[in-house]
Amino acid sequence: MDMVYKTGSFEGMKSLNQSTILNLVRLKGPISRAEIAKITKLTPPTVGGLVNELVEKNLIIEQEASKSNVGGRRPIMLSINASAYFVIGVYAAAEVIRVVVATLDGKITFDYVQKITNLPTKSEFLAMVKESIHYVLTEHEVDKKYILGLGVAMHGLVNPDKGLAIFSPHLQLRDIPLKDELETEFNFPVMIENDVRALVIAESWFGQGQGISDFLCISVGRGVGSGIFINNEVYRSSFNTAGEIGHTIVDVNGPVCRCGNKGCLEACASETSILERAQEAIDSGKETILAEWTSGDQSALTIELVFKAAKEGDQLATSILEVTGKSLGIATANMINILKPSRIILEGQIFEGDDNIVVDSLQQMVNQYMLTNLSEDIKVICSKLGKKGMVLGAVALIINKVFMPGGVN
Ligand SMILES: [Zn+2]
Known part of the structure; x- marks a missing residue:
């Protein structure tokens, strides 16, 4: 019989031992019951009972090993049944709502993007999110009983405990009760988190943070944010606002930031600041190929175009990207000196592409200002999750809870 893991309640997952076993199978699978007993120091009957429950729930699958062990018997090996269940991930960015369905190993099986064209009101925004999820559920035709939950990565200030988007700077909306609204609408467990902190969890599960206990993510888009992973957990602070690297000061005489201060990292080194600087240079008649390429059309000026100009040797574009990298490098070196994470x-x-000027300038500043000794190996690397990083973060919020001891409450 096809046993189904109960959604909504997450009952059973609260068992610490069961979560430990599940996590062990994920990390070390295929693995035998005997090996699990050895590693966890649980008795073989305890392991057997808990594994059987996980097999019944279809979260673990059994397979005979290809090689026999010493006694001549082929042991039964256990692996995670990643495609037995699904998680819905929602990323609410400045200009789009992206909804995906993913399996337990982070494979996206359905992907939908809804553009936000005009600034919505709070209820319009909630309606858009709900409609997008309904659309995906209908199109994907996944049976709701196989959905473990719904994660939301939301830009701006987020209170995950209350399930509230406190402030969205891009949409200019406050106190959006996402968790309550979505739980009422869909009847799944819902978790919400700030997008960069969600990205950190995605990196830890599927990306460059796998197996790393302490790392930082620095995310640059229209704004700049960071997520801090310490002792295998995302650091939030009691105010849920930790990681505002975008508003650390890198130049006291720098440009005015949207927060009102001068010389914030975000005002010196974001996509917005790159485009503003390039446009200012074009408007003031400075020599740059960008003027010719855009020929008076401000909307034609893009980040891609600035990079293209720099690649073709345009001095102005090159210097804008260098300054951006240097500002980011100074802020990164400061963060490294305070927290000493093993990875950035x-x-x-x-940051995309080979021979990237921004990354090179950033690395140069980190090398110059980072205080470190030879035994401290701190690497600056680029995410490989690409554009799906944040939405995978939304997915990982739920997966994280399913697998980690404690389960979903
Ligand atoms: Zn600021």
Whole structure:
């Protein structure tokens, strides 16, 4: 009989031992019951009972090993049945709502993007999110009983405990009760998190943070944010606002930031600031190929175009990207000196591609200002999750709870 893991309640997952076993199978699978007993120091009957429950729930699958062990018997090996259940991930960005369905190993089986064209009111925004999820559920034709939950990665200030998007700077909306609204509408467990903190969880599960206990993610888009992973957990602070690297000061005489201060990292080094600087240079008649390429059309000026100009040797474009990288590098070096994470993961379009000027300038500043000794190996690397990083973060919020001891409450 096809046993189904109960959604909504997450009962059974609260068992610490069961979660430990599940996690062990994920990390070390295919693995035998005997090996699990050895590693966890649980008795073989305890392991057997818990594994059987997980097999019944279809979360673990059994397969005979290809090689026999010493006694001549082929042991039964256990693996995660990643495609038995699904998670819905929602990423609410500045200009789009992206909804995906993914399996337990983070494979996206359905992907839908809804553009936000005009600034919505709070209820319009909630309606858009709900409609997008309904659309995906209908089109994907996944049986609701196989959906473990719904994660939301939301830009701006988020209170995950209350399930509230406190402030969205891009949409200019406050106190959006996402968790309550979506749980009422869909009857799944819903978790919400700030997009960069969700990205951190995605990196930890599927990306460059796998197996790393402490790392930072620096995410650059229209704004700049960071997520801090310490002792295998995302650091939030009691105010849920930790990681606002975008508003650390890198130049006291720098440009005015949208927060009102001068010289914030975000005002010196974001996609917005790159485009503003390039446009200012074009408007003031400075020599740059960008003027010719855009020929008076401000909307033609894009990040891709600035990179293209720099690749073709345009001095102005090159210097804008260098300054951007240097500002990011100073802020990164400061963060490294305070927290000493073993990795810095860079996420965003401006870090993509080989021989990237922004990344090189950033690395140069980190090398110059980072206080470290030879035994401290701190690497700056680029995310490989690409544009799906944040939405995978939304997915990982739920997966994280399913697998980690404690389960979903
Ligand atoms: Zn600021």
